Amino acid sequence: MLKNHIILISWSLTAALAGAADFKKDIQPILEKNCYECHSVKTGKKKAGFVFDDLETFKLDIADNDVAQIRPGKPAESHFLEIMVNDGKNHMPPNQQLSSSDIKKITEWIAEGASFESGAPKMTVAASTPKKSLPPIMSWTNMEGKTIKAGFVRLEGENVVLRMPANAQEVSYPLAKLSEASQKLARDCAAP
């Protein structure tokens, strides 16, 4: 059961990239139907201190840190979502299960940044792991005529620092052991 839910989360993540969930239109009705009974200012029930109809209060549960219920852009790290999909004793709503389409919408909404505004700029999941710009891969030949492919990083004294594409490791190699053409290439790369 738990396994199915984990699959559901990652599947939903992919779906999230295509869709767009609007809080007022898509999410609030789900919470109203399934959660407000026990978590709302209106009914006066604030189980575990949580209310989801007063957005000013609800907003305090949304932040990118370890204690927030909802981490914008990170559905898989959002406790709010986890307790709806898990089988634990803190499962919400108690003794019920949200439909997979409701779970999918909530996952999308969190993945897109968990905003209350409609038409707010959407976050993309990929944005949370910015790619480092890597140096272009070039061919380097040493004195023995062996060629490797690596990116130029910098010159360091009499060595050239190269980045290996396979594992992104930086290695330092004596310039003097490179072919003349490769030595020139390294100096050209280092030139401002």
Ligand code: HEC
């Ligand atoms: C029938 C009442 C009821 C409904 C409906 C309900 N809850 Fe709860 N909720 C509770 C109770 C009771 C607790 C406190 C449980 C505890 O502390 O073990 C709680 C606790 C929580 C917590 C804190 C638990 C934790 O692990 O930190 C969250 C978050 C929460 N509910 C979210 C929701 C959401 C989201 C919904 C709707 C999908 C929902 N609840 C529906 C009764 C309800």
